[in-house]
Amino acid sequence: MASRRVRKINAALKIAKRSLRACYSERGVYAGLNQFKELWARDSFFASLGACKLGDLIVVKANLQTFLSFMKKNGQIPLKIGKAHYLIKLAAGAVRFRWLSGFLDRGDNYAQFHDGKIGKPTADQNSLFFVALREYLESSGDLGFVQGFRNKIDLALEWNSSQDRDKDLLIEEGLYCNWADSLKKRGKVLYTNICYYKGLIDASEVYARIGDKERSHYCKRLAGEVKERVNSLFWNGEYYVDWVYKKGKREVFSTDGNLLAIIWGVADKKQGLSIQGCIEKFNIENPPALTRHPEYKSSEVCMILRLLGLGDYHNGMSWLWLGCLDVVARLKLGMKKEALELFSRIADIIVEYGGAYEVYEPDGRPVSRHFYKSEGPFAWSSGLFIWAYHSIKENLEQKQIIGQR
Numbered sequence: 001m002a003s004r005r006v007r008k009i010n011a012a013l014k015i016a017k018r019s020l021r022a023c024y025s026e027r028g029v030y031a032g033l034n035q036f037k038e039l040w041a042r043d044s045f046f047a048s049l050g051a052c053k054l055g056d057l058i059v060v061k062a063n064l065q066t067f068l069s070f071m072k073k074n075g076q077i078p079l080k081i082g083k084a085h086y087l088i089k090l091a092a093g094a095v096r097f098r099w100l101s102g103f104l105d106r107g108d109n110y111a112q113f114h115d116g117k118i119g120k121p122t123a124d125q126n127s128l129f130f131v132a133l134r135e136y137l138e139s140s141g142d143l144g145f146v147q148g149f150r151n152k153i154d155l156a157l158e159w160n161s162s163q164d165r166d167k168d169l170l171i172e173e174g175l176y177c178n179w180a181d182s183l184k185k186r187g188k189v190l191y192t193n194i195c196y197y198k199g200l201i202d203a204s205e206v207y208a209r210i211g212d213k214e215r216s217h218y219c220k221r222l223a224g225e226v227k228e229r230v231n232s233l234f235w236n237g238e239y240y241v242d243w244v245y246k247k248g249k250r251e252v253f254s255t256d257g258n259l260l261a262i263i264w265g266v267a268d269k270k271q272g273l274s275i276q277g278c279i280e281k282f283n284i285e286n287p288p289a290l291t292r293h294p295e296y297k298s299s300e301v302c303m304i305l306r307l308l309g310l311g312d313y314h315n316g317m318s319w320l321w322l323g324c325l326d327v328v329a330r331l332k333l334g335m336k337k338e339a340l341e342l343f344s345r346i347a348d349i350i351v352e353y354g355g356a357y358e359v360y361e362p363d364g365r366p367v368s369r370h371f372y373k374s375e376g377p378f379a380w381s382s383g384l385f386i387w388a389y390h391s392i393k394e395n396l397e398q399k400q401i402i403g404q405r
Contacts, residue, residue, distance in 0.1 A: 005344050009389070012347035012356075016385040019356045019377030020050055027081075028063030029383075032358065032375035038082030038108070041067060041125035042179050043380045045132040046321065050383030052139040053390045060136045061145065067129065068152045070111040075155030077129050078111040079122040115181055117302060120174030122181075123192045126160040127199030134202035137209060146210050157203050157219070160196065169222075169229040171196050179256070180314040182305045183296055187245030190234050190257030197226045198264045227266050235271065239278045242292070253278055253293045255322050262329040272333045279326065286362055287345050288323030291315065308371050317367060318360040320346065324384040331395045343392055346385065356381040 023030040029051065030036070031043035044067075048060045070078050114121050133153070137146070146153060163171040170188045178185065178192050204219035234240040240261055242252040262272040279285055282293035296315045298306070305311055323346050330339035349364050350356050357366040358375035366374040 008351055009344060009347045012350040013386065013389055015350050015354065016050075016356045016382045016389075017054065020047060020054075020379055020382035020386065021056070022377045023047070023379040023382070024056070024059045026062065027066040029059060029379050031080075031380065032378050034373075034375055036358075036375050036378075038080050039063070039066060040080045041077060041122075042128055045125075045128035047379035047383030048132040049135055050386030052135045053386055055139070057136065057140045057142075060132065061140070061142070064129070064133060064136060064145070065149075067125075068149050068156075071152055071156065072113065072159075073155075075126070075152070075157070075159030076113055076121065077125045077156055077159075078113050079115070079125055080112050081110070082108055082112070083110050115174075115176040117176045117181075117304070118174070120177050121163075123163060123171055123173035123177045123189070124179060124195045126156050127192075127195040129156055130199040130202040130206065131195075134205050137206060143210055146206060150210075153206070154215075157215075160199060161222070169225050170233070176302065180254075180291065182302045182310070182313045183315070184300045184302070185243045185250075187243055188233065189243040190230075190240050190254055191260070193226065193230055193234075194257045194260045194264060194266055197223055197230065197266055198260070200226060201264070230261075230266055237274075239275050240267075252296065253282055253284070255279070255284055255289055255291050256325075259322065259325040259329045262332055263325060269333060272329065276330065276333065276335070285323070285326065285342065286318045286360070286364060287326075287342060287349065288318045288320040288360055288364075289326055290318055290362070291322065309369060310372055313359065316362070318362055318364070320349070320356060320358075320360065320378075320381040321384045324381075324388040327388040328391045331391055336396055340392060340396065343388060350385065356385055 022033060028039050029044035029047050031038060031040040036043070044063050048063060051060050066081065067077050070081055133146075137143070163173070165172050170193050172187055173185075173189055173192055175184045175186050176182070178189055180191070200219045200223035204216045204223065207216035207219065230240070233244060236251060239253050240258050242250045242254040242257070244250070258275045258278075261267040262275060267275065284290045284293060291314050298311070301311045301315055305313055323342065327339050327343045327346070330336075330342065349360070353366050355366070355376040356378060358378040358381060359367045360374065361367055366376065368374065
């Protein structure tokens with residue numbers, strides 16, 4: 001049994017490496033090679049966690065440089081760098097329109113700073129920039145990178161904090177402004193503010209490494225205040241609620257922010273175990289993982305996505321990267337056996353379908369519908385599978401059950 005599991009995991013790892021590296025370019029990490037053949041900030045920054053584990057530091061550095069080079073003067077990092085409008089690219093994702101997706105990729109020099117629906121500035125990319133930057137520095141020791149872009153890095157930090165518009169320590173955002181950009185979340189969103197906390201922690205470490213104690217202490221102190229505020233506002237006794245808008249709380253269990261809260265240390269162990277209990281109770285784990293419980297209302301989903309038959313994109317489809325987060329969260333809580341079991345099931349899916357895809361049907365099949373086919377290879381999924389693999393190797397005592405790197 002163990003040897004069969006090792007073979008499956010090693011086979012899945014080989015596929016994930018091939019998939020991630022297929023998305024590399026001279027300027028960074030493409031989200032995918034079809035409808036998402038562009039540099040998306042969140043995709044490439046999360047994927048960088050896996051690329052650093054592989055030692056592929058040249059592409060990670062290029063990715064960071066590219067996003068800094070397109071940064072606005074006020075410090076806002078782009079959502080993506082490409083050409084085509086997002087919704088046109090989404091429609092082109094259908095198998096019969098793959099040629100159109102390729103045609104729209106020509107140019108590849110347009111920086112987009114807002115969501116593609118109503119034009120609000122996206123809210124998570126600057127935080128995730130610091131997550132990827134710290135990972136790169138820890139893997140490379142390249143302090144000259146920070147020193148060479150010091151002014152822009154300072155501006156990126158300042159822009160991020162400026163998104164706390166009501167000065168209550170938390171970022172506010174408009175509709176469609178985080179990764180779940182088919183949903184009408186607004187106000188103080190859990191996922192965005194967990195990323196904000198982590199971005200501050202990692203910025204603190206970046207500044208400490210270059211000897212700027214004042215900024216390092218500032219970021220660490222602010223991160224502590226953000227953590228306290230998140231716990232006081234979002235925690236409902238069982239899990240962190242999805243978003244807070246005006247005086248109302250949307251008490252949906254959002255998988256992304258809850259798992260990241262465990263991994264990045266916003267949740268304590270008691271809270272983390274409660275969150276894991278909710279994952280089991282709400283049947284979040286397929287695998288890979290559903291995004292929520294219960295379903296979002298139809299009125300909370302972008303109408304264009306619903307018309308395309310993709311109303312369940314963030315509201316019923318299953319995401320491999322979230323399953324990988326769950327693996328690492330379980331490790332963080334000491335649930336090593338459960339982490340390995342889940343990771344093995346995710347590896348089985350990768351091997352069965354020959355790739356680390358973007359989205360899956362609840363039964364585990366990559367989505368393949370008339371107007372949409374799951375992106376594959378998909379850098380975000382591939383990178384986080386590799387990252388989770390190395391987390392398992394670092395945490396398990398009997399490392400031989402995983403196999404070779």
